[in-house]
Amino acid sequence: MADLKDITLFLLDMDGTVNLGYDPIDGAKEFLEALKEQGKNYIFLTNNSSKSASDYVEKMRSLGFPCESENVFTSGMAAGMFLEENKKGSKVFVCGTRSLKNELKNYDVDMSETGEDADTVLLGYDTELDYKKIRTVCDLLDGGADYYATNIDMVCPIEGGRYLPDCGSFADMFEQAVKRRPRFLGKPDRTMIDIIAKVQGVPYENIAMVGDRIYTDVKTGINAGVTSILVLSGETTMEDYKKSDVKPDYILDSVKDIYDAIKGGNYEE
Ligand SMILES: [Mg+2]
Numbered sequence: 001m002a003d004l005k006d007i008t009l010f011l012l013d014m015d016g017t018v019n020l021g022y023d024p025i026d027g028a029k030e031f032l033e034a035l036k037e038q039g040k041n042y043i044f045l046t047n048n049s050s051k052s053a054s055d056y057v058e059k060m061r062s063l064g065f066p067c068e069s070e071n072v073f074t075s076g077m078a079a080g081m082f083l084e085e086n087k088k089g090s091k092v093f094v095c096g097t098r099s100l101k102n103e104l105k106n107y108d109v110d111m112s113e114t115g116e117d118a119d120t121v122l123l124g125y126d127t128e129l130d131y132k133k134i135r136t137v138c139d140l141l142d143g144g145a146d147y148y149a150t151n152i153d154m155v156c157p158i159e160g161g162r163y164l165p166d167c168g169s170f171a172d173m174f175e176q177a178v179k180r181r182p183r184f185l186g187k188p189d190r191t192m193i194d195i196i197a198k199v200q201g202v203p204y205e206n207i208a209m210v211g212d213r214i215y216t217d218v219k220t221g222i223n224a225g226v227t228s229i230l231v232l233s234g235e236t237t238m239e240d241y242k243k244s245d246v247k248p249d250y251i252l253d254s255v256k257d258i259y260d261a262i263k264g265g266n267y268e269e
Pocket residue numbers: 013014015016017211212213234
C-alpha cells in the first residue's frame with residue numbers, strides 16, 4: 001500500500017467526493033490547491049456519458065475548484081479511446097446523446113448515423129433515447145454486433161433526491177429482449193485508469209483512485225491495481241463499508257484527510 005505522500009496522480013470521483021450537488025465538500029478546494037502547489041496532478045473521473053468534458057469543467061469551476069479540460073475524464077472519452085485503439089475499421093452505432101457523439105468525434109471512431117452498416121454498438125447514458133434507436137440496437141445485437149456500453153450505473157441521481165434510469169438500466173432492458181450483455185467501459189472496469197496511466201505516463205504505484213462508492217470507485221482502483229481510497233463524505237456509510245467484501249487501502253472521512261496527510265499532518269485511518 002502506497003504512502004499518500006507518494007501519490008502523484010489522484011483520480012477523483014465528483015459527487016459525494018469533492019461536492020455534494022452544488023456545495024463543495026469542506027477542504028476539497030484546499031486539497032486541490034495543495035496538489036497544484038506540490039506539482040501533483042488530479043483528474044475528475046465520471047461515469048456519466050450524457051455530458052461532455054467541458055460541461056464538467058464549467059461545473060467544477062462554478063464550485064470554486066481549479067479545473068482545466070485536462071482535469072476531466074468521462075466514460076465517453078474512455079469509450080472513444082478504447083474504440084479508436086481496439087475497433088479500427090469498425091462502424092459504430094452510438095445509442096447516446098448528441099453530446100456523446102460530439103465527444104467521439106475527437107477520436108478516430110467511424111460512426112454510423114442510421115445503424116444500417118454498423119457492426120458495433122456503443123450504448124451510453126442516452127437521455128435522448130427514442131423507440132427508433134431501441135429498435136436499431138435490438139436489430140444490430142440480434143445480428144451479432146460487438147457490444148459495449150459506457151457505464152454500468154443503474155440510476156442517475158437528480159435534484160430532490162429522485163432518480164432516473166441510467167445506462168445500466170438501459171442495458172438490462174436490451175438484455176430482456178436480445179439476451180446480450182455489453183462490456184461496460186466506465187468504472188468499475190479498469191479501462192479508464194489504464195488509458196490515463198498510459199497517456200499521462202504515470203506508474204500505477206503513484207496513482208490513487210478516490211471516491212464515495214465502494215462498488216464503482218473503490219472497485220475501479222482495485223481492478224486497476226492502484227491505491228484505493230474510500231471517503232465517507234457521500235453515499236457509503238461506515239456500516240456499508242463493514243458489510244462490504246470490497247476493501248479499500250484507505251478509508252477516510254473526506255478528501256480533507258488526504259490534504260492533512262500530504263501537508264504532513266496526521267489523519268485517522
Ligand atoms: Mg460519487
